[in-house]
Amino acid sequence: MISNTHDAPLLRLAGVGKIYGRTAALSDVDIEIRKNEVLGLLGDNGAGKSTLIKILSGVLPRSSGTFEAGGHPADIRSRHDSAALGIETIYQDIALVGPMPIWRNMFLARELCSRLGFLRCAEMRRTTIEILHRGVEISGVDDPDAEVASLSGGQMQAVAIARAVHFRSKMLLLDEPTSALSVRETENVLKYMVDLRDEGVSSVFVTHNLYHAFQVCDRFVVMSHGRKVADVAKKDTSIEALTRLIVAH
Amino acid sequence: MKKTGVAMDGRESVNIPAWPFGASKAFLRDPAANIVIILLIVQLVCIVAGMLWPDDFRYLSALNMKTLLRSIPQIGFIAIGVGILMIAGEFDLSVGATFTISSLTLAMLHGAGIPVALCVLAALSLGAAIGLVNGFLSLRFAIPSFIVTLGTMMILRGAILFVSGTATIPFRPAPWFDMLLTGEIGFMQAQFIWLVAFTLGAWALLSRHRIGNHLYAVGGNRAAANAIGVEVLRTKLFAFAAAGVMAAVSGIVSTTRVSSVSPIQGQGLELQAIAACVIGGLALTGGRGSALGIFAGAFLIYTVQNVLLLVGAPGYYLEAFIGMVLVAAVIANGIMNKRA
Numbered sequence: 001m002i003s004n005t006h007d008a009p010l011l012r013l014a015g016v017g018k019i020y021g022r023t024a025a026l027s028d029v030d031i032e033i034r035k036n037e038v039l040g041l042l043g044d045n046g047a048g049k050s051t052l053i054k055i056l057s058g059v060l061p062r063s064s065g066t067f068e069a070g071g072h073p074a075d076i077r078s079r080h081d082s083a084a085l086g087i088e089t090i091y092q093d094i095a096l097v098g099p100m101p102i103w104r105n106m107f108l109a110r111e112l113c114s115r116l117g118f119l120r121c122a123e124m125r126r127t128t129i130e131i132l133h134r135g136v137e138i139s140g141v142d143d144p145d146a147e148v149a150s151l152s153g154g155q156m157q158a159v160a161i162a163r164a165v166h167f168r169s170k171m172l173l174l175d176e177p178t179s180a181l182s183v184r185e186t187e188n189v190l191k192y193m194v195d196l197r198d199e200g201v202s203s204v205f206v207t208h209n210l211y212h213a214f215q216v217c218d219r220f221v222v223m224s225h226g227r228k229v230a231d232v233a234k235k236d237t238s239i240e241a242l243t244r245l246i247v248a249h
Numbered sequence: 250m251k252k253t254g255v256a257m258d259g260r261e262s263v264n265i266p267a268w269p270f271g272a273s274k275a276f277l278r279d280p281a282a283n284i285v286i287i288l289l290i291v292q293l294v295c296i297v298a299g300m301l302w303p304d305d306f307r308y309l310s311a312l313n314m315k316t317l318l319r320s321i322p323q324i325g326f327i328a329i330g331v332g333i334l335m336i337a338g339e340f341d342l343s344v345g346a347t348f349t350i351s352s353l354t355l356a357m358l359h360g361a362g363i364p365v366a367l368c369v370l371a372a373l374s375l376g377a378a379i380g381l382v383n384g385f386l387s388l389r390f391a392i393p394s395f396i397v398t399l400g401t402m403m404i405l406r407g408a409i410l411f412v413s414g415t416a417t418i419p420f421r422p423a424p425w426f427d428m429l430l431t432g433e434i435g436f437m438q439a440q441f442i443w444l445v446a447f448t449l450g451a452w453a454l455l456s457r458h459r460i461g462n463h464l465y466a467v468g469g470n471r472a473a474a475n476a477i478g479v480e481v482l483r484t485k486l487f488a489f490a491a492a493g494v495m496a497a498v499s500g501i502v503s504t505t506r507v508s509s510v511s512p513i514q515g516q517g518l519e520l521q522a523i524a525a526c527v528i529g530g531l532a533l534t535g536g537r538g539s540a541l542g543i544f545a546g547a548f549l550i551y552t553v554q555n556v557l558l559l560v561g562a563p564g565y566y567l568e569a570f571i572g573m574v575l576v577a578a579v580i581a582n583g584i585m586n587k588r589a
């Protein structure tokens with residue numbers, strides 16, 4: 001196989017499956033996630049979207065299949081592996097710790113420490129201020145000491161995304177990131193995904209809302225009962241066609 | 250929604266407050282702020298009353314000061330361990346029994362002629378081991394730590410009576426050891442200095458160390474901490490071990506002070522320690538609290554006891570008053586948090 005690492009997809013999945021007991025939650029899924037794209041991952045409840053996201057983010061081991069990252073064989077067995085590949089997940093139930101301030105959340109599990117493990121607090125607070133100002137149009141938060149529990153859903157989502165971006169992720173996995181957000185906050189998150197794509201961060205966007213998906217995605221993968229049933233570029237499809245695909249299967 | 254007041258209009262950008270202002274703001278954000286203020290007020294009232302009626306209210310007498318500074322550490326050490334564990338989202342009801350059984354281990358090994366340093370090491374190790382067993386049982390089998398440690402408390406209480414009968418076991422270490430742990434300089438007591446040192450250690454751990462950051466995270470939102478990559482089980486095990494070790498520390502110091510161990514010692518300490526933590530602003534749900542709060546909570550509990558003793562209240566008043574202080578503190582903290 002000739003693989004040109006420049007044009008190779010960020011991540012290629014071949015024949016990925018997941019079996020729980022006797023039920024196959026995923027079977028034989030082939031997906032490519034390319035550079036500079038927002039991929040919509042669509043499908044009805046139980047289609048296997050969340051299972052796939054969990055496998056990609058390393059919290060769930062796959063039962064079968066292979067991964068390739070940038071044209072080279074890769075493996076994702078743990079959160080550590082996915083982080084090493086530059087994959088960050090944004091969850092619908094936001095993975096932030098409410099009682100902790102923003103800056104501690106920003107660096108949680110990736111703290112800047114002295115050799116003895118003592119925190120370099122001032123540096124982390126300063127960096128958090130910078131991060132918040134870079135993403136300020138979406139967050140509207142600029143106090144690194146603000147407790148995360150005091151933020152709105154959209155602000156929390158912004159903090160989670162800003163954290164992922166800061167740690168140089170190449171790919172965001174967003175699992176229903178807007179389900180708890182207001183209309184305006186949703187618009188901001190969608191816009192942010194497009195901005196990030198233009199800066200070179202790809203996204204996999206799981207949603208039930210086809211209008212949102214159509215607004216930001218470059219390509220769509222439709223799943224049904226654990227299988228991939230369609231993989232189309234935006235220019236080759238329409239909301240109606242996608243709806244038919246999701247409902248038909 | 251926003252608490253800063255700095256960038257409400259979006260004009261002002263980076264604003265790091267000057268030190269005194271920043272420090273006071275940080276202090277007021279600390280859930281322990283209320284309790285520290287209350288503690289200071291109580292101290293002030295006691296001191297003034299002690300000066301006005303020096304014969305009737307002997308708060309300021311050298312004897313009372315010594316008693317106070319000797320007694321706070323017993324509950325203080327335990328509360329530090331229990332507090333660290335509560336911040337990580339778990340409970341330990343077995344610390345009172347751990348206190349007693351580590352004390353027994355210390356006294357019996359020393360009585361058998363083993364050097365005191367090794368006896369101390371054994372007592373601390375036993376405390377850590379009990380904590381780790383509690384943690385393992387609770388985490389491995391997904392049983393609430395409240396239940397697991399209720400069980401280990403009863404098992405340990407049984408073991409204590411089995412080992413010692415009802416006899417009091419003497420502990421008479423070398424004078425240097427006695428001086429080191431319970432000596433006095435003027436009215437200042439060595440064990441109180443140790444408590445301050447351990448409190449500073451707990452502050453450094455909780456607020457300034459990576460482990461502390463993880464302790465708050467697993468207590469504040471276990472699922473999120475796990476998703477972000479915090480080692481949840483290891484972090485919680487650490488906290489369980491800390492609770493056991495601190496119970497042993499308290500046992501060692503108390504045994505040295507009274508020169509003996511009685512098997513009924515340590516009963517009720519677990520609930521007093523939890524009370525001290527709750528009074529000090531730690532959330533029962535985990536993820537919130539500070540070393541300062543734990544210290545202040547323990548200090549306040551013992552001050553209340555001390556005042557009741559000084560005014561000659563019957564012994565059974567003590568528990569009732571601690572109960573009242575506890576409930577009042579929880580209500581006050583709830584109100585303050587809502588207003589914040």
